[in-house]
Amino acid sequence: MLLLPPIIFQSGFSLAPKPFFSNFGAIITFAIVGTFIASIVTGVLVYLAGLIHLVYRMPLIESMMFGALVSATDPVTVLSIFQELGTDVNLYALVFGESVLNDAMAISLYRTMSSLRTNPSSQNIFIVILRFLEDFFGSMSIGVGAGFISALLFKYSTLGVENLYNLESCLFVLFPYFSYMLAEGFGLSGIVSILFTGIVMKRYTSPNLSEDSQRFTASLFHLLSSLAETFVFIYMGFDIAMERQSWSHIGFIFFSIIFILVARAANVFSCAFLVNLARPPHRKISRQYQQALWYSGLRGAMAFALALQSVHDLPEGHGQAILSATISIIVLTVLLIGGSTSTMLESLHVAGDGNNGQHHSLEDQENSEGNNVGNIELNNVEGTSNASKFRLKLREFQRSTPSFTTLDRHYLTPFFTSQNGDSDDDDHDPNGAPQRSNELQGVESHRLPTREMD
Structure with missing residues (x-):
């Protein structure tokens, strides 16, 4: 109710629109299909390992709940290194977009499995799928609707013209929480709703604000999100040091780390295969990009929050084992994977100035003379291989x-x-004045290579 809404809203509000929407299909595939695959693979592996007494044994539904909560990625450390080393904006958009949307997917999956556990009579695969679709898309509809309503309100209210900046900013802050509370009131996911509210309000509502209100609201939500996320990690540190942890199940923690790596590989490589089927050769996700996506699957605040919830939802032993395993996974992935990200990017040759030019030229082929090269490559591929219908x-x-x-x-x-x-310039507001500075556009976008804005 207090910590997660500003974090999730800021994630949607700080999206860089051009690379995000140009890769929207791939991001949706990784976030929805991929998260579902990773959740199922992790849950099944944990359950089967428990059957052969390799790890702490839990029922199938509880194993699926663990798979759902631990499938939410939060690669803040990786993304900051991506920015520093100057990786391609398309790779950045894929990693960031997936991490934003799979939080909502993980929450929906967790809630579906939790309700299935408390209501065993509904253990029917069609009912489970229907309940998940209702939870996810119902919440998404509320979030999108609230965002569009806010855009129309600020478009015609002319609060900025009348210098009612304080009222304008207050109303802007109220809409995300209105979306969140409305979804919770209908028994849906407020987190999913507020995420899509942030995406829509950044794209359609923010341009209707006055410049002063744009700067203030961007700074406010960035501050609230940073404070909330910092508090979550401080709380996690205190929880490790002061609370009783279930360290007796070391095998469960060790094999869980292996299982999520396997599930992450199943997620990334299968979804990349599906995406590449629909993409022309010059826009395919390369093997190096797929490996970078697989390596960037850190766990963070969302997984920890859901693990805390599992302590209340599950029997004491099971919930405590899941919490201890999740904390261990978060710490190890942040320290080991986050600490070695720069080395990984250099070994995969997806970082550096020379690499940027290459990949940005591929991105620009669709709207430039370089598109002829892509057509020639496409013809060669189709001529030398028997592509399926x-x-x-x-x-x-x-x-x-x-x-x-x-x-x-x-x-x-x-x-x-x-x-x-008619204008595709994202750097100016409707009146021709520059929009807020890069500092206020969010920590995820202010250090991207300048070629993004070409």
């Missing part, structure tokens, strides 16, 4: 279907904001 139909469908960018430019942006929709 399914793959060809996917590409034809992708070319014939209007992109989200086109829909946004011609319909959504003119309707919900004061912009005319």
